[in-house]
Amino acid sequence: xxxxxxxxxxxxxxxxxxxxxxxxxxxxxxxxxxxxxxxxxxxxxxxxxxxxxxxxxxxxxxxxxxxxxxxxxxxxxxxxxxxxxxxxxxxxxxxxxxxxxxxxxxxxxxxxxxxxxxxxxxxxxxxxxxxxxxxxxxxxxxxx
Numbered sequence: 001x002x003x004x005x006x007x008x009x010x011x012x013x014x015x016x017x018x019x020x021x022x023x024x025x026x027x028x029x030x031x032x033x034x035x036x037x038x039x040x041x042x043x044x045x046x047x048x049x050x051x052x053x054x055x056x057x058x059x060x061x062x063x064x065x066x067x068x069x070x071x072x073x074x075x076x077x078x079x080x081x082x083x084x085x086x087x088x089x090x091x092x093x094x095x096x097x098x099x100x101x102x103x104x105x106x107x108x109x110x111x112x113x114x115x116x117x118x119x120x121x122x123x124x125x126x127x128x129x130x131x132x133x134x135x136x137x138x139x140x141x142x143x144x
Contacts, residue, residue, distance in 0.1 A: 019051035021127030027091035038084035054130035
């Protein structure tokens with residue numbers, strides 16, 4: 001009976017959805033991954049974001065700080081009520097490697113909070129696109 005608590009801890013894992021597989025190897029799949037990422041942030045859907053970010057994911061943020069996968073997922077769980085819009089998405093594929101560049105706009109209650117230029121690098125493995133690296137830069141106020 002003393003080991004029953006382990007079973008209780010593991011139960012949520014049994015019901016967790018596996019990451020989607022069978023994604024196509026085309027630019028549209030990378031665009032969809034970015035859109036899913038933005039929606040996951042809005043909904044604080046850490047599981048969906050975890051399916052997009054590879055275990056070795058690293059991101060250079062607009063403030064010049066490097067973040068790993070676990071810190072990005074932790075921030076996503078406590079994300080504020082911000083709406084994300086993506087624009088100017090340009091995806092490029094090279095076999096099992098691809099990248100997408102675009103503009104991300106964060107709005108808080110309809111007001112512009114931040115506008116960034118981003119580049120995300122993906123690899124295709126385990127039947128899905130996984131982001132291994134990202135870089136965000138704030139756009140100057142004149143470009144907002």
